[in-house]
Amino acid sequence: MILLTILFCIILLILLVSWIKVNPFVAFLIVSITAGLLLGIPLDKVTKSVQKGLGETLGAISIIICIGAMIGKLVASSGAAQKIAEVLVNGFGIKYIQWALVVAGFIIGIPLFYETGFVLMVPLIFSVVYKYKLHAVYIGLPMLAALSVTHGFLPPHPSPSALVIKFNADMGKTLMYGLILAIPAIVLAGPLFARTLKKIQSNPLKTFMADELPADQLPGAFTSFFTALLPVILIMSTTLYLNINHSNSTVHKLIAFIGDTPIVMLTSLIVATFTLGIKQGKGMKELGGIYSHAVKDVSIILLIVGGSGAFKAVLTDSGANNEIADILKSFHLQPLILGWLIAAIIRISLGSATVAGLTAAGIISTLVLHDPTINPNLMVLAVGAGSLACSHLNDGGFWLFKEYFNLSIKDTLRSWTMMETMVSIIGLIGVLVLNQIV
Template sequence: MSLLILLFGILLLFILILKKINPMIALLAVAIITGLFLGMPATKVMASIGNGIGSTLGSMVMVLALGAMMGKLIEDSGSAKKIVFILIKAFGKNNIQWAVLLTGLLVGIPLFYNAGFVVLIPLVFAISAATGLSKLYIGLPMATALSVTHGFLPPHPGPVALAGIFHADIGKTLIYGLGLSVPIAVIAGIYFPRLVVSRNQTTAAAGFVINEEENLPSTARSFITALLPVFLIIAGTLGNSIKMDYPGKSILSFLADPTAALLISVMITLLVQKASIAKAMESCTEGVKSIAMIVLIIAAGGAFKQILIDSGMGETVKQLTGGLNLSPLLLAWLITASLRVTLGSATVAALTASGMVLPLIGPGASPELMVLSVGAGSLMFSHVNDTGFWMFKEYFNLSLKETFRTWTMMESLVSILGLVGVLVLNQFI
């Protein structure tokens, strides 16, 4: 009976989102209704809601805020554009897809998906106009790179939230995620577009030019500021993983904390940028504003997660699937992928699934790999109920059939390859 109530809750969530109800409101309403239907007293339901919001945001709100500040500073300073220009020069026209892919990975680490897409799409069109290559041929590697970083790499909201829920080490998650992201991005972002997209453009692109005379920061400053949080977290994690004591270990342990790494990165970026402190603070404020709704959606997702945990639903799922003899990682991916196809939002699907699969963590599945498995499942088969689907369709002026053949297939390929990569990693960790 409890499983039927959960399915009803998921169906209700799907209907509300389909009716354009804000996901935060939809998640909170469904969390309360599901908890009441599962027999939880009203006072316990509201206590679970509060605990879920607090436990989810408590471990990650500063990471999200500082990450948003960092991304906005990089965007407004012109570092993202500078990275694009340098890579285009380095790779040349024949290897331009590789330049765009690498750009997407570098820019996508500090920027959220929508921000990265908006920043890079004019440059994709500019490259298309300058080279005569199809906009879609250039754009798919960019979209793939942003999608991969969105699904697998902190400090994006989804992976950070999941790491908090599963009590996973963010540094290890980032290292494992990077190991998955690069080969997946190459397969789905380079070789897949060559199979499904015409290389040469059919219509001339106009209105976009690559202007290298802009007052952009230096190459060193651009790369250092964009990648500094990643380097600090990885260095801290690797240094902290050494069992023996040595001078400086406490410092590296400090750097392994993503809040500390991002705070240091923001401070260094403020010191080396050319803009005034007042203007930089405006950028930081705008960056935090841009993720306010994302944070609230994550908070509501944490509330729904806690309802599923406190009602015993996670244990019910564990018992029902115990006889299937499936890897917990595969099961987590299947549940998340099903929710993604149903609900549309990758973040909502991942957060909803987390409460169901949390009890599955054990010897057969590390918390870090569960984060990546759920992240991979959250990218599966993006279609008409996903805003990313429509953004890609409209920017590239595609038909529905063309969008399914390119965007949807690319997202599904990233998701499946992510699952395969997680299962392979599980054999060696």
């Protein structure tokens, strides 16, 4: 009965978002309250459960998402992203232009949210396509594969960051494992797969060609790379130190404090404010405007993440999560495969990778937390990989790619949808391999 209730609630969520077009945050609230009532939570405690789940989730993740958005917005508006792309294209040469764009997409994708990175990098792709008369899909898809992988696998992006918190995983280890998985996923689903797509005819719309900043207004190459990668540098370096040094010294505690993700993000923002803001002639008022717009851009993501927390709280407070975990154990599926499968089904049904990952986490989190044999860091990546599976007509990313590249539905399915599905499957295989090693 409980599984039927949860299935009904997930179907209701899918219908509300994809068919009736209800805002995902509102849909999560409706479904959470409905689930609470159907699962037997007393009337006077349903809204309290929803509020508790919303508050606990946002309290843990809001700093990371908001500051990450601010850094990303500044990287884009300062011209740092443009500089990174230019340096890589010049360094690789025209023969390896595709690989240069892949590296650029990966580096820029770490601090930027997917949609921001897409809109920012597509004009660069088109300018290369027009200048050298190359195939747009062949050149562009690998870069977008890199953006997609960073979005689904790597903190500080919203979904993997939230999953780290939900599964009590380690942010640093998840990032390290995610980087290991990202390389084969990007290479296989990007440049290698794109070789089969040269016959796809694409005439990118010149409407989407953005004006580039003059060279004399761009920040330096070192400043651009260092600022964009600083969150990763800090998280990786402190994690490595803490895994090697297990002492209880003051220095150890200080390094642990510096490596705490909110501190990493705040430190990175302060550095970016100077290197890409004040040093580039921007005043604090202008920077404040950039940061305000950045938070507005991710406000709906924050609410969706909070809504997923409300749904999880209802499952927990009703006791349904423990019963679901017991039922899932009886399926005798490898837990990492089960997490991937649940996320993939929700992604295919609903369209949103973020909603798919967070909903799957709410369903499977109890199993992860109560089974010490499951590596929570790998479960983050398994669910993240599943949330990227089979992007199709109900996903905004599908339409972004179709319209910007001016493709037919058929060609978008055989290029974009196949790429996303390959990333998802390669990610799962990589997780299963890592599970045998770590």
